Amino acid sequence: MKGLEGIKVIDLTSYVAAPASPRILGEMGATVYKIEPATGDEYRTNAPGFGMKKTDIDDPSFDFASMNKIFVSINLKSEEGHELIEKMLADADILITSFRDKALVKLGLDWESVHERHPHLVWAQMRGYGEYGPDKNTKGFDATAYAARGGWFACLPQAGEHYQPINWPAAMGDWNASLALTAGVLAALARKDRTGEGDKVTVTLHHAALWPMQMMLGGTQFGDKWPKSRYNVTCPTNNTYQTKDGVWFIICYGSYDIFYDHTMRTIGLDDMVGNERYNKNAEINDGSGRNEEVVRIMEKQFLTKTWAEWEPIFKANEIPYEKLYLPEDILADEEVYASDILRKVHYDAFGEKAIPTSPIRLDSMGDPVLHKSRPIGYDTAEVMHEYGYSDEDIQRMDGDSVTCYHGPDLPDSVFEPSYGPRSKRD
Known part of the structure; x- marks a missing residue:
């Protein structure tokens, strides 16, 4: 057995912070089912906002958070869609979501409901803000809950007459928060292995933002001032x-x-x-x-x-x-390729593009084998067959309770795995 082989993860997430965690688990060997609505994860539309390009087939920006996944489209509001997700939860080890509390309660996918039906399941949620404060129901994004509320925008520029907030690389806080969520999930998985019972894991973008700000917050309480000039460092x-x-x-x-x-x-x-x-x-x-x-x-x-x-x-x-x-210096740095920090992945539409790999390495896995994302619902029919649905069932449910892929055949390049220098090939 290598890494997390045999562990099944249900990914009910969107955008970056939450889906990046299942991607990490997938690189560790887990089987990850990404569940999307018929319209898909909104993050699929975001490439231009990151200064990147995409096609209907090649989308490096979406791959950042959704490599190494199986793509299933389910209408969670439909009765038969709910039955399908219940079968998948019964068979899974981990559920990761970024849905807000009210939506989870309506769908019967909140912690209390899921734990009652599936006590074995690790349930994890990425939130914008904490569960108990005045903003517990507020939608939170990397730029708002992390960079703005966490002090990064306002505190890190050089102080002086030309002060302006820093330019923030999109989703930078999301990636950092995803590591915290992954750590919590793995801790809960270890407890589940010992007790048979799942646990609730929560991580917030706001909290993840302030964890690395400890020196700044500590110094401020003793009279230090931010933002500051590099001439006024302590x-x-x-x-x-x-x-x-x-x-x-x-x-x-x-x-x-x-x-x-x-x-x-x-x-x-x-x-x-x-x-x-x-x-x-x-x-x-x-x-x-x-x-x-x-x-x-x-x-x-x-x-x-x-x-x-x-x-x-x-x-x-x-x-x-x-x-x-x-x-440009980073992309030309020998160190990032020798240590498989960045991996050059081929795209038919764009040539080779460098993709960051997860910073976590397991010796049993070696460098992770990367698999590109696929279109909405590409694997729906195959997964439904695995859970006992007939061709007739799938045809009847398609377009209502589920969405199956009916687009053109994908080129072989979509399915070609990417290996690192120390990947362990089967």
């Missing part, structure tokens, strides 16, 4: 600087007092070594402006050499550093 040895030839980079020594002398000696500021005006982190942040003085001294020094001159100095002295990468 730790000058953990800051961005620019070289003589215009390359931006960061050095990352958060333990200022410990590494102050080593940093100053390494970058050629010997007169700063042991300087009691500047070598204590708490003292330079006493409101006197000494933190900014240190930044400007270091900035002036870094402007004396090119990146080609500074990088070997950093390496020789084990200074933690990194150049600030643009998307």
Whole structure:
């Protein structure tokens, strides 16, 4: 057995944060059934909004959250559609949804109802906001519940007269939240394995946004201010600087007092070594402006050499550093392909496009084998056969309780798996 082979997941989700979690589980070997209405997941229409292109067959943007899935279209409001989903839930291990509470109650798919009928089932929900606050019924998206309410838009730009909110890569918070949901699902799955009983898992975009904001929120309670200028950072040895030839980079020594002398000696500021005006982190942040003085001294020094001159100095002295990468730099980075962080996947319409893989690796699985998404309802008939429906049943229900695919034959490229350098092929 490899990874999660044999585990069945029912995916009642849309957009990114929730469906990305089943994609991760699928890369771990689980069988994932993506349930869509006849009109499909609205996310299927979003490629242009991400600066991408799509066709009816090739859609890299939809693949981001929906690779490694089986595509079934069910009208959950119909009696026979409800009967089909009930059969699938009885046979599944995990249900993941992004539906809001009122819709779940109407469909009989809320936690309490599902747990009563299927006590073995792990039930997981991605929410915009928490279950108990004033916004518990508010629709939440990555840009609203995560980036705006979580402080990212307003707090991370450079402070100053030209302040504007940051540009936010679409769904960035969704991907981060999906990892939290996956962790919760796997914990509940472990409990189910020991007790036979499913558990309820909830993750909110709002909560996931604030989890990585702990240092900012903590510092604010002690007088630190955000947004801020890079000249007013509290730790000058953990800051961005620019070289003589215009390359931006960061050095990352958060333990200022410990590494102050080593940093100053390494970058050629010997007169700063042991300087009691500047070598204590708490003292330079006493409101006197000494933190900014240190930044400007270091900035002036870094402007004396090119990146080609500074990088070997950093390496020789084990200074933690990194150049600030643009998307074009990332896509050309040997590291991302050697470690299967990005995978080049072929699309007939667009050629090779780099797709991020899940950041989780199981040795039993190796690098995940990726399978592209397919059209709405492409697998409906096949799945219904698996659950005992006859051809006559399927024909009768098609167009009402379910939607089956009746489009043109798909090219072989849609079904060709993508392998990483350490994928384990059967």
